[in-house]
Amino acid sequence: MSDLLRIEDLHTQFHVHGGTVKAVDGVNLTIPARATVGLVGESGSGKSITALSIMRLLEKNGRITQGHVWFHDRDLIGLPDEEMQDIRGNDISMIFQEPMTALNPVFTVGDQIAEAVRLHQKVDHQAGLNRAIEMLRLVGISDPKRRAGQYPHELSGGMRQRVMIAMALSTSPELLIADEPTTALDVTIQAQILKLMRNLKGEFGSAILLITHDLGVVAEMCDSVAVMYAGRIVEQATTEELFASPKHPYTQGLLASIPRLGKKQERLHVITGSVPNPLAVPPGCAFRPRCPIKAPRSDRDIPPLTANGSAEHLVACWQYE
Ligand SMILES: Nc1ncnc2c1ncn2[C@@H]1O[C@H](COP(=O)(O)OP(=O)(O)OP(=O)(O)O)[C@@H](O)[C@H]1O
Ligand SMILES: [Mg+2]
Secondary structure (H helix, E strand, O other): OOEEEEEEEEEEEEEEOOEEEEEEEEEEEEEEOOOEEEEEOOOOOOHHHHHHHHHOOOOOOEEEEEEEEEEOOEEHHHOOHHHHHHHHHHOEEEEOOOHHHHOOOOOOHHHHHHHHHHHHHOOOHHHHHHHHHHHHHHOOOOOHHHHHOOOHHHOOHHHHHHHHHHHHHOOOOOEEEEEOOOOOOOHHHHHHHHHHHHHHHHHHOOEEEEEOOOHHHHHHHOOEEEEEEOOEEEEEEEHHHHHHOOOOHHHHHHHHOOOOOOOOOOOOOOOOOOOOOOOOOOOOOOOHHHOOOOOOOOOOOOOOOEEEOEEEEEEOOHHHO
């Protein structure tokens, strides 16, 4: 499969009172065309900032200081703002972690989707609105014509999330970035939304970068998984391979912490310690303070992400050197 998106050595930093937060600190990640890639990791590991860096939608105090984001053969990092806007309107869409922040409260949801379509397809507003209603129907909203005339605050959380998905897919993007698309929803609606994303993927052929902390969602949805820790990818493999033989001690800890169905409930395995203070990441491997292995060299040098066993299984740990 050819690569749709290739992130190379990406660094994103924030200037804050008291120093510099290295939120993304050398990320390498590849998304093949039409694939669904999961991105998992503890809170604060840099998943959302990786996504926002791809979209170049960072807050004012944030800056991409190094690296490349290849989309086809174009590096998004150096692109002029207008061209980047064009990419966001046509080729890459994002579903945000909190839908209320992405929807404009003063416009009806129909008008918002119609505007996205109008800019993308260069059609008039009425044609855009018809397409918006069709999209709302497609994401399973009943009475879509009436709903199109409503404002975001008039909809439930689950419905707003569907509206976001409708809006994100209305331009048939090649890449959909979904940041915790179901975390805020209850379990039944969560299952519906995931099913919807799978169907729509079949329909539009989009690739998906799915950010989640839910390994069950990953198992169900993703072709491959990247595991993030303290601003870096520490392991990437096909979903099957990662679940069957995790290689990084952090991944092993994560997997050991999920309760298994049908197994007598033992005490949950918990990785001791916590993520490093982003203002004072230790030298060498950032996971070392919590690592049961503590491989030689890990106190001094950051382990690179390298192939291990097969070309598709990448891991960043000195124990395999
Ligand atoms: N605007 C900002 N200013 C300063 N630091 C920030 C800013 N946005 C994010 N960060 C920091 O960057 C790091 C990565 O944050 P990010 O939101 O990417 O985490 P995440 O993996 O998405 O976590 P979660 O699972 O909670 O959504 C965190 O330490 C966070 O505090
Ligand atoms: Mg996040």
